[in-house]
Amino acid sequence: MKLINPLASVKFFFVLSALMLAAFLLGGVIPQGQSPEAYQEMFGRLGGAWVLNLRFDNVFSSYWFLALMAGGFLNMLACTVKQWKVLRLRPGVFLSHLGVMLMYVGGGVHGVFAEKGVLALETGQVKAEYSRYDGESAAMPFEVMLKNFQVHYWDQEKHIVHALKKCDEPGHEGEDLLESVEVTPGQEAHFSSAASDLTVLKFYPNFSIGNAGPMTIDESRQNPALSVKVAGAKSAKPSYLFANHPDFHGAQNADGIRYVYEYSPGRIKQFESRIAFLEGGVEKFEKLINVNSPASYKGYRLYQSGYDPKNPNYSSIQISKDPSVLFIYAGFAVLMIGLTMAFWKEMK
Amino acid sequence: MEISLKASFVFYGAALAATLLGFLFNKDWKFKYSVLALFAAWLTSTYHIGARWYLAGRAPLSNQYESVIFLVWAFVGVYLLFKHFSGRELEWLAPWTGLVAVLSMGGASFLPSEISPLVPALQSNWLFIHVSTVMTGYGALLLSFLGAAVFSFMGKAGHKEHKDHKDHHKEHKDHKADHKEHKAGHEERAKSLESLVYRSCLVGFWLLTLGIITGAVWANSAWGSYWSWDPKETWSLITWLYYAVAIHLRRTKGWRDKKFAGLMLWGFVLVMFTYFGVNYLMSGLHSYGG
Numbered sequence: 001m002k003l004i005n006p007l008a009s010v011k012f013f014f015v016l017s018a019l020m021l022a023a024f025l026l027g028g029v030i031p032q033g034q035s036p037e038a039y040q041e042m043f044g045r046l047g048g049a050w051v052l053n054l055r056f057d058n059v060f061s062s063y064w065f066l067a068l069m070a071g072g073f074l075n076m077l078a079c080t081v082k083q084w085k086v087l088r089l090r091p092g093v094f095l096s097h098l099g100v101m102l103m104y105v106g107g108g109v110h111g112v113f114a115e116k117g118v119l120a121l122e123t124g125q126v127k128a129e130y131s132r133y134d135g136e137s138a139a140m141p142f143e144v145m146l147k148n149f150q151v152h153y154w155d156q157e158k159h160i161v162h163a164l165k166k167c168d169e170p171g172h173e174g175e176d177l178l179e180s181v182e183v184t185p186g187q188e189a190h191f192s193s194a195a196s197d198l199t200v201l202k203f204y205p206n207f208s209i210g211n212a213g214p215m216t217i218d219e220s221r222q223n224p225a226l227s228v229k230v231a232g233a234k235s236a237k238p239s240y241l242f243a244n245h246p247d248f249h250g251a252q253n254a255d256g257i258r259y260v261y262e263y264s265p266g267r268i269k270q271f272e273s274r275i276a277f278l279e280g281g282v283e284k285f286e287k288l289i290n291v292n293s294p295a296s297y298k299g300y301r302l303y304q305s306g307y308d309p310k311n312p313n314y315s316s317i318q319i320s321k322d323p324s325v326l327f328i329y330a331g332f333a334v335l336m337i338g339l340t341m342a343f344w345k346e347m348k
Numbered sequence: 349m350e351i352s353l354k355a356s357f358v359f360y361g362a363a364l365a366a367t368l369l370g371f372l373f374n375k376d377w378k379f380k381y382s383v384l385a386l387f388a389a390w391l392t393s394t395y396h397i398g399a400r401w402y403l404a405g406r407a408p409l410s411n412q413y414e415s416v417i418f419l420v421w422a423f424v425g426v427y428l429l430f431k432h433f434s435g436r437e438l439e440w441l442a443p444w445t446g447l448v449a450v451l452s453m454g455g456a457s458f459l460p461s462e463i464s465p466l467v468p469a470l471q472s473n474w475l476f477i478h479v480s481t482v483m484t485g486y487g488a489l490l491l492s493f494l495g496a497a498v499f500s501f502m503g504k505a506g507h508k509e510h511k512d513h514k515d516h517h518k519e520h521k522d523h524k525a526d527h528k529e530h531k532a533g534h535e536e537r538a539k540s541l542e543s544l545v546y547r548s549c550l551v552g553f554w555l556l557t558l559g560i561i562t563g564a565v566w567a568n569s570a571w572g573s574y575w576s577w578d579p580k581e582t583w584s585l586i587t588w589l590y591y592a593v594a595i596h597l598r599r600t601k602g603w604r605d606k607k608f609a610g611l612m613l614w615g616f617v618l619v620m621f622t623y624f625g626v627n628y629l630m631s632g633l634h635s636y637g638g
Contacts, residue, residue, distance in 0.1 A: 010600050017593045021586060028582040060577045116572070154465040270468045291468040292570045303572045320572035328574055332561045339557060343550045 008078035027059035092342030099335025106327030121146035153266035163195030220310035359389030363446030382442035407476035422487030474566035485555030493616035496609035579630035
């Protein structure tokens with residue numbers, strides 16, 4: 001009982017709250033999870049060393065922050081026990097405190113039992129292990145196979161060719177834009193201005209020069225280029241237009257009109273993976289997952305988290321097994337009921 | 349659609365102008381017409397939000413521009429609700445509400461307003477539930493801030509006015525009754541305002557709690573993690589804890605009137621930083637909302 005009084009005191013609550021606010025501010029202001037070199041650059045050699053020693057680089061998993069959280073839980077528990085007779089008459093306040101306590105418990109359960117990591121899969125690949133965030137591998141009681149991966153777009157990518165002409169007026173430098181035309185690889189593009197028509201021969205998503213000449217390294221749009229043939233050009237060889245290098249190798253017609261290529265990527269609508277869950281090589285069921293629509297199996301939840309623009313067959317899937325969700329959600333519900341009851345009385 | 353937004357801007361301005369004209373010509377109707385203009389502005393804003401929702405095919409809450417328009421709508425809506433349930437007590441706050449709305453909408457006009465398709469993470473019904481709850485909470489806390497600012501100003505102005513009145517009545521002792529009446533009116537107004545500051549804080553805190561919870565549930569269904577200590581989450585928690593402490597200070601330590609008003613003034617600075625500051629100064633999971 002001697003210990004319960006200071007633990008349950010309002011003063012202790014205010015002190016803890018001030019410390020928690022300070023901790024949140026530290027974590028909210030100092031960038032978290034950076035390299036030691038980054039902190040040295042930000043705060044100097046000595047300041048950077050202090051940031052690391054005091055764990056300000058990972059405030060929310062530091063020993064002192066966890067101690068603060070434990071203090072918060074004990075304060076609420078002691079307050080509830082000590083003030084039970086009063087709180088019984090004020091169920092709203094009691095439930096609000098109980099809700100927060102359940103969240104503290106949830107936080108503890110999360111720290112001890114939660115498992116989380118990434119499952120990196122390519123189409124057709126089967127895996128029974130995922131990579132945890134600490135770099136270790138963890139086994140799953142089943143296998144996951146990526147059957148298919150697709151990226152959907154709001155609008156498709158666009159290839160636009162701008163025709164530019166050097167400014168003739170004396171005293172004016174630079175180029176005038178004559179016309180911009182959206183082109184399609186394999187088709188002829190018509191210009192209604194003085195610019196000559198051109199035929200777009202081929203699209204290279206990631207242009208490079210190989211042993212056999214121009215080629216694309218992969219399907220990623222890192223160095224988009226077009227090979228074109230300008231109508232009326234003397235040379236029979238195609239010209240190359242590069243989106244990333246508009247001034248390099250620009251095709252020109254006989255009148256000195258230059259062509260510049262602009263690549264406009266499509267806006268991503270959704271990316272989704274069709275995955276199958278297997279046990280001993282036997283498929284149990286399959287599901288299409290996308291962002292906001294995960295799959296669950298044997299306590300594990302699988303979330304679509306990313307893709308690789310360089311590799312259209314690759315899908316990054318986040319995997320999580322977190323028994324704390326039950327406590328946290330119960331805490332949410334109880335807190336809201338408690339606050340509603342407590343405030344409703346005061347609003348009247 | 350844009351005409352409805354312009355109309356609401358004009359009506360918010362009219363709420364302010366009605367009071368100014370009323371004061372200028374010493375008319376009793378000044379606050380009544382201010383409230384009417386506010387209601388008209390709120391209706392046109394409702395139409396604007398509805399039309400944008402229809403055109404976009406989703407709730408208009410996906411960027412800073414859309415959220416500011418919604419925040420102003422929620423703020424005025426919360427004020428009108430409080431006014432409705434308080435009778436004529438809070439009528440005189442209408443021009444101040446109009447002023448805040450005009451300034452906020454003026455600020456929103458500098459933000460990009462085009463309707464753009466949603467990124468995959470935002471394609472969820474939780475977008476409406478989470479953002480509308482948080483924004484309505486911010487609207488209630490803005491009302492609490494406005495009430496606190498007026499309360500603090502009234503305290504100072506009232507004190508000066510009271511002193512002038514006292515000096516005046518020292519010379520005319522037969523006006524004692526008038527002085528008492530004036531003082532009682534001032535106190536009554538301060539009392540209703542103080543009550544508004546506290547009650548709107550409670551509404552705002554309740555909605556902020558629900559907003560954080562719905563955000564956590566959404567995050568868990570989208571990413572498998574209900575809390576990631578992303579800057580927006582951390583600053584929301586700072587704001588939440590601050591208001592929780594403010595409510596406890598009032599209930600357990602009796603911090604009322606000026607002290608509580610002071611807490612609400614500083615609290616809204618946190619709200620503003622969480623809402624705007626984090627979007628512009630820090631990157632994180634909420635960056636697409638900036």
